[in-house]
Amino acid sequence: MTALATDATIGAPALGDLRRAVREFLAAELAAGRYAPDADSWMTGFDPAFSARLAAQGWLGMTIPTEYGGHARSPLERFAVSEELLAHGAPVAAHWIADRQMAPSILANGTERQKERYLPGIAAGTTFFAIGMSEPDAGSDLASVRTRAVADGDSWIISGTKVWTTGAHLAHAMVLLCRTDGQPADRQQGLSQLLVDLPHPDIEIRPITSIDGQAHFNEVIFHDARVPATALLGRRGEGWAQVMGELAFERSGPERYLSTMPLLRAWASRLSETGATPEQRRTLGMLTARAWALRRMSLRVASELTAGRRPDVLAAMVKDLGSTFEGDLVEAIRSAGTVLARPGSADPLQRMLAQSVLHTPVFTLRGGTNEILRGIVARGLGVR
Ligand SMILES: Cc1cc2nc3c(=O)[nH]c(=O)nc-3n(C[C@H](O)[C@H](O)[C@H](O)COP(=O)(O)OP(=O)(O)OC[C@H]3O[C@@H](n4cnc5c(N)ncnc54)[C@H](O)[C@@H]3O)c2cc1C
The missing domain is CATH 1.10.540.10 (Acyl-CoA dehydrogenase/oxidase, N-terminal domain)
Incomplete structure (x- = not known):
């Protein structure tokens, strides 16, 4: 293929x-x-x-x-x-x-x-950058973030905790969504974004180990961390609108349906060597057709973004359908029965299948869960 x-x-x-x-x-x-x-x-x-x-x-x-x-x-x-x-x-x-x-x-x-x-x-x-949006009590309900930055002369002083912060231990900076004004009850109002350089003496980064034993994301704790006033990204209090703009880029790219494409390619190569049953050919064809349709949708989002528009609903649809596809692909190959999932195997196909099985649960969580994305789509279609 x-x-x-x-x-x-x-x-x-x-x-x-x-x-x-x-x-x-x-x-x-x-x-x-x-x-x-x-x-x-x-x-x-x-x-x-x-x-x-x-x-x-x-x-x-x-x-x-x-x-x-x-x-x-x-x-x-x-x-x-x-x-x-x-x-x-x-x-x-x-x-x-x-x-x-x-x-x-x-x-x-x-x-x-x-x-x-x-x-x-x-x-x-x-x-390299990390994204500091999610908190222990603010994932899907992102507007309830509690991490706070208080203006103090030429600085901001940040306190609070972020979680699931991918790559924070390796990044040179983080984009932080935090409250600079008002109260948590103000929701989207009063939120701002800061560019925070890492590492920082008053920012603690604790690894979180995932199911495959690797530690890619972190809990990040701000102990009254002082950063310069110039760290403010964009306008004070406009953080929510800025984050929504960023999420269109985060949600719609080809990574939202191609995460497991190397597995599909490796499986297709193996089938061409060993010969495929009609059922396996059918599975391969179905998966390829779905990937193709998703690609067209993702390209449409890319062209909307290029035109300066905000394709939030389409981006949410691409991520919902794309991340579902990524998991379906893994399950289809696993249940086709020709490959064993073996972590650390010398056979790249076995190794990739094992990695993909362990990663499947995160596909529909990261970047916003499918339930939340479907809510965005429903509202965009005028469903109340
Ligand atoms: C691999 C991975 C990497 C990540 N990287 C980052 C990162 O770098 N930076 C960052 O900030 N965050 C990151 N996240 C966090 C991610 O954005 C959140 O996990 C996600 O937004 C869900 O939030 P939560 O985990 O708090 O779940 P919750 O919001 O607690 O949701 C739990 C369940 O309830 C459902 N639910 C919640 N509210 C509703 C509702 N209103 N209607 C219907 N169902 C609902 C959800 O769909 C979900 O199934 C990452 C997550 C993963 C898995």
């Missing part, structure tokens, strides 16, 4: 050269033993050296203007590169959050100083 086939179908035949270049790069990386394809590599494949090599190719910060170290390329070109990296299970977690949502967010809301400070490092693959 080819990664995700022709760009002519999305009106972008010129992307073929770019895709070829990415595939050649990845083939060379594989041949040199510099990475092993894995499922969910955008969340767990943390490899700063790989990120730096991608940056050297001009494939990070692709849509950042050149004056900030970027490459001024189109979102569609960035989309094509992302698809290739994800479908081939490349270890892109280190830079993923920074490149996906912090670059657009800082470009849209940041001061000139913040743009100069963070964007060149994002494009160079040397500045």
